[in-house]
Amino acid sequence: MKIAVCVKRVPLTQEVDLEIDAGGKDVRKGMLAYVINEWDNYAIEEAVLLKENFEGDVTAVTIGGEDDEEVLRRCLAMGADRAIRVDPGTLELDALALSRILSEVIKGLHCDLILTGVQADDMNEGSVGIMLAEHLGLAHAAVVTGVEPEATGATVRVELEGGMDEVTKVSFPAVLSIQTGINEPRYVSIMGVRKAAKKELKVVKVEDLGLTDADLSMKTMVEEIFLPPETEGAQILEGDPGTVADEILRIIKEKGVDV
Amino acid sequence: MGEIFVVVEHRQGEIREITYEMFWKADELCETLSCSLTAVLFCADRGPFVDEIRTRADRVIVVEDEQLGHYSGDLCREILVRLIEQRSPVMTLLGHTAWGMDLGPALAVRTGFPLAADCLDVLVEDGRPKAIRQIYTGKIFSKVSFAESAGYLFTMRAGAFPQDRAGERQGEVMDLEMPTDLPEERRQFVEYVDTGAGDVDITQADFLVSIGRGISEEDNIGTMKALADSMGGVLACSRPVVDKNWLPKYHQVGTSGKSVKPKVYLALGISGAFQHVAGIGGAGTVIAVNKDKKAPIFRVADYGVVDDLFKIVDALKEKIGG
């Protein structure tokens, strides 16, 4: 099975107080640490598991600068066979343009299966994967929580809302966007990543892909970003734990619950 | 007059709530843009749906065929593309759901229309459509605008809008023949599997004690369960707890879990990611405990405690026990 996985390097923002930068369209990134996008981590793990269980070949792809090679090396250390970095130069790209570029790079790989994460930790759109499928004219399914390959396709589980899953058959070649929790991504040590440097990591420039301006033009633009409005929000209960506990119990009883 | 499409999402004979939320917003947009509201319904049997939808839309385009009984990525996409090309709706709204996320981006590529995903709001500013989204896992809001286009696509965040505006329209039903020249389906429905079934039905509880990533260790589950029991509540949780296999899925509250409507919802160590918050929209009173004063949960909670949840849990245990 030939598999390609699209991965992205994103900032680690969980414990951080984000600040809006001078341009007003993005956050200040100077002090941020960067990691592989959590969904993509599950995707690459899934690809490697499929390779280990069913014989296959995995290529990891990202669009980004030299710093972004770090996540590719991680993918190689996890078990990918080769990696491709597409250098966008100074281009500003939206999901549509990103997916167009990816499709151009991946179409030559003749994959059976292409995996992406459902969405990225930063932009949270969830579009690139399925757009990529459509550029390539392939079958697709989003929010996948289980993949069982068969002869000419796979039985795929899709996570629906409200605790329901949908079991569906998708024929290869296909693009699947992978949901968290599908597997438990393995750890790769620093040494493991360094050793993976021996594997192939190719760099391709967007300008060499033969795409037109129309292909690369952005259709969706960020006009401005802002911090969440300070809504009234919660009434904060102050005091030591004992006082607070009393207050909580009082509120609960007040709302008609028998404690 | 321009049209705004709302693609109806339904499952197992019921219209999903997101559809009503989209109708609510579309109502507003139709007024702003002087458009008519068109509901697009793909189904195998219009029976359960069409009468209700007619009250929410000016017209209901129905494509009725046994192949459309369940979501079919390929068929729905192809038919919608043709419909959009035919009727040029100014805006097309889909739910930001597993199916919407499968359909929206594909439509964007085929129609060439810009797509804004997971929108909290859609507005018109200076005659141009714009959308409000969240980025960086809910910490930042973003306003997006679009390149000039004949139409625009939006997938809408569940729970972003109310759904209680009763329908007063009288939509005309327009039947559309199921095209016969559609390509083979490459994604075929097999069955539904309910992962939410379990010993406990959190959707029926009056009082939920819900735990999140903040409880740190699996070992603490026991303490939390004991607390819930001693308070006469039912234990619930957010997604990370289930992802780590600390609790079975039927305890999960949120978009991929259950929607709950208890009288009181006590959230311990839950950050308040929107996927979770989406599940507590129906809760009467939300009390949140989190040591991070900037946790998003405090925006939606009625009462908040900024402290170490374990200290509060101990205090509660003492007050109840002693």
Add this chain to the structure above:
Amino acid sequence: MPFVHPAVDTYLGLSGYVYGWVIFVISLSLFGFVIYQRYQILDAAQPDPRFSSVVRRVRDLITYGFIQKRQPRYLWAGVLHLMIFWGFIVLGLRSVDLVMQGLGLPLLRPVMDGGFGRVYGILKDAFELIVLFACIWAILRRALVRPDRYEGSHKGEAHLVLGLISFLMITDMVYEGSGLLMVKESGAWLPASRTAAFFLREASVQTLATIHNLSYWLHILTFFFFLNFLPLGKHFHIITALPNIFFKKLTKGSIKPARWGVENIEDVETLGIEKFEDFTWKQMLDFFTCTECGRCSDMCPANAVGRPLSPKMITLKLRDYGYERYPVFGTSRKTNEKNKNARIVGDVITPEEIWSCTTCGACEEECPVFIEYIDKIIDMRRHLIETSRNPKTFNQVLMHFEKTGNPFGKPAAKRADWVRELGDVPVRILEEGDEVDVLFFVDSFGSYDPAVQAIASNIARGLQMAGVDFGILGPLEVDSGHQVRRMGEEGLFQFLVETNVETFKNIRFNRIVTTDPHAFNTLQKDYPITYEVQHYVPFFLSLLESGRLKPSKPVEQDIYTYHDPCYLGRHNDIYDAPRRLLRSLPGLKLVEMDRSRDRSFCCGGGDIILWHEIEQEEMRMAAKRITMAGEAGANTIVTACPFCMIHFEDAIKTGGLEKEMRVVDLMALFLSTL
């Protein structure tokens, strides 16, 4: 000898010397062969530099090898062993003499026939009785007392060897005794021989002669049988223990590099222990030397709380595996399909055993023959990490260490935010090019965890009160890497070390003082630096003793007991400084727990336990330790390590023991008296 020596006699037409030589040559050849086979294991192993500091090694060999300082930690077993050991030392000469007699080589005659010989004769006899007595007592003790720590050991072999030794003593006694009777010698005081003679007094000369010959040859045969038996079981330690002690590890608390002799970790083929040959020759020698005494497992806190770890069994499993892989007889099973690709962790040792260890060092402190455990366990962990077989809970923590320099994932920029809470105490945040007297290394928990921030704040207050010129690195500091190294992520550890060392180079300071013993241990032992590093306790003790700080206010009226943290106590031998500090606090009543100082019982640990639960645990180590504190009569535990404090507080809370016990950090206690 005034009578015919058994070797002079003839048997079946051949002189006794022939038999003597035959036995001698065959036995020694066999022995040589077996030793050579055992040596193959050492030869196949990895390098290990153990030849430095010879003077110190010789000194320790005398203390621990000959004086056997560790033996009496288990009193009766220790005393018995000392008796038998010294018996062997003294009687060694006798054995050699007897063998020489059988070979017709009178090399020792000059020595043995003179004055020395007479004195030696008495000594030898005395020891023969002592050894016999000790063996019999030991056999009875094993049969009646049945200590738990012998579970899993080869008890049959123990009895056999005790029997053999007893037999050696008896045959010599009978040989000498029968000899005395035949010569009618009664002058010399030879208690053992006289005893034997007493039992033989009725025998005829004919019988005595036969017994004399028989006992001699039985002795010789038993002696050589015993010699050849040694390398096949746990009594190999008789040969390897002294060398093993000589080659012992001189730096307690440090962890060996990925591979000795390889500067750059990237050049190491396999990180950690994948196959048996990845162990070093000293580690193999450890396997040979295990006496199966079980003291390590007996003291192991993980073992005590029901975790699947038994240090003794780790050594024995690996030894048995090694012996199977390199059999003395038969074809080398190294190429056997079943054994060829066996993974040490997975096929021989279970991962649960490996992750159960808290690296407390109790096992290493107890072992009379200085077998090392921690390095082996860490090496096995290294391989588990490299092959992604670690507990999944590590993934996020290690990622945080790498990306943010702390296990919490909190931004590095906020590492010094705790300082803001200290309104009245100005804490200098150092930058490149700064000069300061004391570099206060706060480490991650002190910087980000509220409970430990309190300790760091107290230290800062104390330093300020004493007028010490100090500063912290703030955002420039990354985690000391103590936990990372002991989790087995060696590459990440090296990265953290490099980062910190680079920072240290750009600042001028006289010494480093740390918040916690773990950082202290790793900075001093694992970092390639030569700065003076101290934990806050000895540093504050020096401030107190020099008069810069004067405790005047009395402490709360409680009964205090001090819990020795593993990384201050055992790994660094710092037991007295904290006690001296405590005793100087007015009104402090201090009691000692039974298991204190180098027998301290680990609180649960400051490494893995923070991020990984061991399912099989019956009870938390901290809970057990609190019981010990209660038994000592205390109601307050004083800790000098933040992790100990966290574990005890946790255990008190979970056990609802708030009324019976409380925990206080030593710095907080100290500060309250100033």
